Amino acid sequence: MAELCGVMGIGQTRYAAKRQELSMPGLLREAAERALDDAGCTWADIDAVVIGKAPDMFEGVMMPELFLNDAIGGAYKPMLRVHTAGSVGGSTAIVAASLVQSGVHDRVLTVAYEKQSESNATWALTISMPFSVATVAGAGGYFAPLVRGYIRRSGAPEDTGIRVAVKDRQNALKNPLAHLQLEDISFDMVANSPMLWDPIRYLETCPSSDGACAMVMAKESIATQSTKPVAWIHATEMRSEPTMFSGRDQVMPRASLDNAAALYKKAGIQNPRDEIDCAEIYVPFSWFEPMWMEGMLFAPINEGWKMTYEGATALDGDLPVNMSGGVLSSNPIGASGMIRFAEAALQVRGMAGDHQIDGARKALGHAYGGGSQYFSTWIVSDQKP
Amino acid sequence: MSEEVSEPIEVLRLPVELEYQYTAGKSASRFLRGLQQGKLLGQRCPVDGRVYFPTRGCCPQHGVPMAEEGSIELPDVGTLVTYSIVRVPSANIPLELPYVTIQVLLDGADTVMMHVLGECELEDVHMGMRLEAKWKPEEEWETSVGNILYFVPLDEPDAPYESYKEHI
Ligand SMILES: [Zn+2]
Numbered sequence: 416m417a418e419l420c421g422v423m424g425i426g427q428t429r430y431a432a433k434r435q436e437l438s439m440p441g442l443l444r445e446a447a448e449r450a451l452d453d454a455g456c457t458w459a460d461i462d463a464v465v466i467g468k469a470p471d472m473f474e475g476v477m478m479p480e481l482f483l484n485d486a487i488g489g490a491y492k493p494m495l496r497v498h499t500a501g502s503v504g505g506s507t508a509i510v511a512a513s514l515v516q517s518g519v520h521d522r523v524l525t526v527a528y529e530k531q532s533e534s535n536a537t538w539a540l541t542i543s544m545p546f547s548v549a550t551v552a553g554a555g556g557y558f559a560p561l562v563r564g565y566i567r568r569s570g571a572p573e574d575t576g577i578r579v580a581v582k583d584r585q586n587a588l589k590n591p592l593a594h595l596q597l598e599d600i601s602f603d604m605v606a607n608s609p610m611l612w613d614p615i616r617y618l619e620t621c622p623s624s625d626g627a628c629a630m631v632m633a634k635e636s637i638a639t640q641s642t643k644p645v646a647w648i649h650a651t652e653m654r655s656e657p658t659m660f661s662g663r664d665q666v667m668p669r670a671s672l673d674n675a676a677a678l679y680k681k682a683g684i685q686n687p688r689d690e691i692d693c694a695e696i697y698v699p700f701s702w703f704e705p706m707w708m709e710g711m712l713f714a715p716i717n718e719g720w721k722m723t724y725e726g727a728t729a730l731d732g733d734l735p736v737n738m739s740g741g742v743l744s745s746n747p748i749g750a751s752g753m754i755r756f757a758e759a760a761l762q763v764r765g766m767a768g769d770h771q772i773d774g775a776r777k778a779l780g781h782a783y784g785g786g787s788q789y790f791s792t793w794i795v796s797d798q799k800p
Numbered sequence: 801m802s803e804e805v806s807e808p809i810e811v812l813r814l815p816v817e818l819e820y821q822y823t824a825g826k827s828a829s830r831f832l833r834g835l836q837q838g839k840l841l842g843q844r845c846p847v848d849g850r851v852y853f854p855t856r857g858c859c860p861q862h863g864v865p866m867a868e869e870g871s872i873e874l875p876d877v878g879t880l881v882t883y884s885i886v887r888v889p890s891a892n893i894p895l896e897l898p899y900v901t902i903q904v905l906l907d908g909a910d911t912v913m914m915h916v917l918g919e920c921e922l923e924d925v926h927m928g929m930r931l932e933a934k935w936k937p938e939e940e941w942e943t944s945v946g947n948i949l950y951f952v953p954l955d956e957p958d959a960p961y962e963s964y965k966e967h968i
Contacts (some may be wrong), residue, residue, distance in 0.1 A: 559884030
């Protein structure tokens with residue numbers, strides 16, 4: 416790459432079921448202005464805007480980026496829209512980074528969002544297609560059979576998912592922006608919550624949130640002048656595969672494994688579990704923590720659940736995962752991937768507040784989407800590569 | 801003018817409708833016409849010989865048209881590969897809760913289809929069950945997968961895990 420790229424500003428909204436006091440542009444603006452403030456710059460310094468969100472069907476507003484760019488402050492600036500289903504927040508960040516790395520722009524603002532209170536995601540994900548029958552109710556209906564497949568092949572103890580759900584909600588209590596603040600979260604509370612899509616329980620499921628996340632990224636000569644710590648991008652990677660083909664491993668898609676291998680190669684990482692200090696992984700249903708521990712090559716195939724079980728992914732474990740509370744605690748779908756990327760950057764900047772991992776120097780941000788078919792990841796560090 | 805003060809309106813629910821014409825194309829049309837006659841027609845990939853059902857005329861993995869020798873008729877029996885018991889309502893799904901969403905591997909097919917399971921107690925549902933399609937009355941058949949109401953358990957021993965595990 417021609418240019419090094421650093422994250423010099425991060426802004427997140429407070430995540431909640433309904434941010435009814437804010438319009439859609441207001442929501443983005445809250446995140447964007449916080450990112451600009453953090454970066455110590457204004458709209459005048461921004462060369463281009465990259466906007467991401469999940470399917471337009473959710474809010475029923477088609478191509479919202481066309482009015483949003485003007486409405487949030489980016490009028491007359493070049494603007495790109497990115498769309499890769501649930502992984503979009505991650506791939507939007509990667510596209511923004513590539514505009515800097517390629518030398519096209521010096522300083523870019525990227526923002527991703529979802530306003531779930533003005534949308535109906537389950538409806539939008541359960542469209543009646545001509546000549547077919549709809550049988551899959553929302554994302555949970557799609558992923559539950561895959562979770563069952565994972566449990567069958569790995570032999571993971573049935574309470575693995577419950578443990579993830581408790582851990583992430585406990586982490587969320589340390590993050591004032593997190594949507595779910597369940598003070599009394601406990602193993603029994605999750606275990607006794609209703610089965611929604613067997614084997615996925617209510618409290619093993621992400622909430623529906625309103626929210627936006629934004630970042631300001633700049634080339635090396637600008638980012639090094641920052642008065643605050645910078646998260647330097649060491650590697651980015653995106654992979655995808657078709658939803659359905661014969662012999663496709665839906666539980667552990669090849670696109671995930673290839674993505675991980677390519678990412679670590681770019682970042683010069685030999686042993687990810689040793690060399691990465693913490694990770695923000697896209698876990699919308701609790702079981703996807705052990706699944707993506709394998710999918711990101713942190714654990715051998717069928718052994719990801721051991722990391723959860725042994726506490727390796729807890730805040731005091733050897734690879735803390737979802738320090739912010741993760742998607743299980745806040746899920747503005749289109750933003751959820753970018754939040755993972757931004758939280759990884761906050762960790763290496765040492766700016767993650769109460770959920771900061773001491774001495775985090777290299778962190779992973781991860782997102783996935785569609786039918787476990789789109790993957791986007793990055794590795795950031797406090798050191799230049 | 802009334803002097804009544806009402807709460808400000810913050811959110812309006814405005815249903816939108818989009819009508820469109822769907823052209824199924826050659827391959828999907830053959831598939832759908834087959835269904836109209838109660839036939840389940842798959843197609844073979846010329847690269848690896850795997851049989852796709854349902855099929856859209858091209859192989860998503862190899863990016864080539866399906867083999868030209870035509871369609872392969874599959875039986876309406878298969879194996880339950882994986883499933884979920886759904887207890888969440890969705891506006892687009894007319895089924896009563898709870899219902900069982902399933903992935904079925906039809907005998908002779910190399911891809912799974914999504915459908916629902918009927919006439920089975922929830923505690924009896926398990927991977928590897930052998931299943932058979934329950935069809936609508938013939939006079940109601942259309943060009944739709946909906947001609948199959950649901951799948952029902954067959955009185956047969958389970959398929960061995962090894963025989964379907966790659967399709968999960
Ligand atoms: Zn093929």
